[in-house]
Amino acid sequence: MRSSVSPAPARFTDLGIRIAGVCTVLAVFELTARTGLLPRAWFPPISEMYLELGKLAFGWPLWVEIGRTLSGWALGIGLAAVLAIPLGIALGTNNLAYRLSKAVIEFLRPVPSVALIPLAVLVYGTGLEMKTFLIAFATFWPILLQTIYGVQGVDPVAMDTARCYGLPQSARFTQIIAPSAAPFIATGLRIASAIALVLAITAELVVGAPGLGQAIIVAQSGANATRMYALIIVAGLLGWALNSCFQFVERRLLRWHPAQRGEEGR
Amino acid sequence: MTRRIGYLLLPAILPIAVLLGYGIWSIPAQNFYFPPLPEIIGFFRDIWLFDRIGSDLVPSLARMLSAYAISIGLGVPIGLALGFSRLLRTACEPVVEFLRALPAPALIPFALLIFGAGNGSKLFVIVLGAIWPILLNSLDGARGVDRTQLDMARSYQVPRLARLRHIVLPAASPRIFAGMRTSLAIALILMVVSEMVASSHGLGYFVLQAQRSFAIPEMWTGIILLGILGFLLNAIFLRIENRVLFWHRAVTRKRPTKARSEATDA
Known part of the structure; x- marks a missing residue:
């Protein structure tokens, strides 16, 4: 921009x-x-990788693998958002609840989510549920924290003014809290998107859940280095596309927000 | 007085309640996947005090910290250089965007091919994941340096190194630290992931192996240890940051630096 x-x-x-x-x-x-x-x-010329990539792109299997990876990604983030955003709003507006849960959040947040892969495999097997659980757990924290920050950062003068004028609770929420927390939540979702992709690929690589990561391992063990690199490039392009999408939507929807305007004017 | 103590103790209530609840539930429940708390604690003592510290924990930590050091050593200078040269920045932008979006675990097969199954491949994967927040935040930090200060220093013929040391680094350091904190979490995650694939020791290997041999309490000890590790590393980092950036906190109280939106702490 x-x-x-x-x-x-x-x-x-x-x-x-x-x-x-x-x-x-x-x-x-x-x-x-x-x-x-x-x-x-081990390392074929990059032109051959792109040739392979081109061939793959016209075949059906590649898109199926991408779809599998993305379905875990979407379900996980969706679940995390549905849980984390309301909870974050509750914790952000209620100081007592925030203090009560702060220690738990601070302890659970830095837990490396990949440490839970074995547990997830035990409980959910190696399919889509496992991926969804892992991604939901990992992305829950950034979304929750960003929501809390956003709600806590609401201008107290605006809130007090609204209260003085007797705005009902629901109006205070839709008119003041939601708009001023929205950019924070959007950032949380964008962070979550990157984490979710890493975890989806990791789960597929380590455990063998079907998806792009597994395809990479299969190509590697089949000594098909060119295809392996082509798939790695696909993974990178996928991450880049997701990130760009989030940035684009964020800019569009939050055009009115000072942070966005500041970024554009820079 | 009692009110104050109650206020301070508030954050401890929920964790204690959760632990107690789990302890009470797990003993009669005899769930295979969620073993009783005393059993987990017993196993934890047997395994991690101090039987496997030397064989699993120390190598893992050494790898992670050296990779983290490499990320800082490369990320800060490159980031500053890109921040100061518009040409370089524009030229590198697409490549950086691509590599940053590429989920680092997808590079494990590549690293295995090029570096073999030893430490080299693990370091490579960790660095390639952890360097981006540091690099991008250094870049932003360098761009945020006060131009007037720099111009003045130049007209007083302050040598280049002194300019870097006394103007650029202090101005950019809050951003750099924000990036470093994000990277720490990423480095920990990638340490675990890199040990889960093609490894013979380390924490990630231990946890996955325990799960595969259905040694459930052992697996839990590994997960808990990783959680403690994440928590401790984060706490230590915050202490160091507070000490190094005391002047920044003092000057801009209540305005903590927000990590660039790439903040991917999971």
């Missing part, structure tokens, strides 16, 4: 520089593989 304020010619130069940067990196990888700096069996 930064480029949106610069005049058109500068934007074109920027685009040129970006393309040049990408091309340089790709060329370096291509050369290391072609000259044998990295053994070719």
Whole structure:
């Protein structure tokens, strides 16, 4: 968005520089593989990876795998959001409840979620439920904390004014709390999206739940290095696409918010 | 007085209640997956005091901390360099965005091929996941340095290194620390994940192995230890941050630095 304020010619130069940067990196990888700096069996030239990627993209299986990974991702985040946002609002508005639960939150939040993989496998098996549970647990915390911060950060003057004018509770919520906490919750969801993808891929890699991660392992054990790299590239593109989507939606929906406007004006 | 003590004790009530509740429920329940609390504690003592500390905990921690150090050592200078050079920043942006979005566990097969199953591949995976918050926050920190200060220092011919040491680093350090805190959580997660795949020791290996051999109480001790580890690392980090950035906290009280939205603490 930064480029949106610069005049058109500068934007074109920027685009040129970006393309040049990408091309340089790709060329370096291509050369290391072609000259044998990295053994070719382990690291094929990047052009071959993209050829393989192109072939995969026209086949059905790749999209099925992506769909499997994304379904765990979506279910997990959805579940976490449904639980964390109301709880966060409750804890953010009620100081007593916040103090009561603070220690539990502070202790559970830094627990590395991947440590729960074995437990999740025991209880839920290796399917979609396991993935959903893991992702929901891991993404619950960032969403909860961001919601609490957002609600606690509501301008007290605005709240007091509303109370003085006798605004009913529901109106205070929809008119003041919800709008001012919304950007925080959006950030929480964006953070959650990245975490969820990492966990989905991890669960598929480690446990063998069906999805992109498992496909990567299968390609690796089948000594199909080119396909493995193509799939890794897919994973990166997927993460990038999800992140961009969230950023785009955030900008659109929260255009009115000062934080967003500040970012655009920079 | 009693009110104050009650207020201070408030956060402890819920954790104690949860532990007690689990203890009371688990003994008669005899659930296979959720063994009684005394049994878990007994196993914890047997295993982690101090039988497997040297064989599992120390190597894990050493790997994690050295990878974390590498991430800081690379991330801060690169981030500052990108922050100061518009050309470099624009050229690297797409590549950085892609690598950042790439879920680090997807690179485990790649790391195994290139570095083998030893420490190298684990360090690589941890660094490649943990470096981004540090790098991006350093970048933002460098961009946020007061231009007037820099120009003035330049016109007084303050040497480059002194400018870096006395102007850039102090101005950027709150952001850098925010990134480092995020990275710490990521490093811990990736430590566990990297040990779950192709490893013969370490905490992640221990937990997964315990689950696969249905040694449920042992598995729980591993999970609990990882939780304690996450909690302790976070607490230590906060102490260090408070000490190093005391001037910042004092100046801008009540305005804690918000980590860049990449804050992916899970």
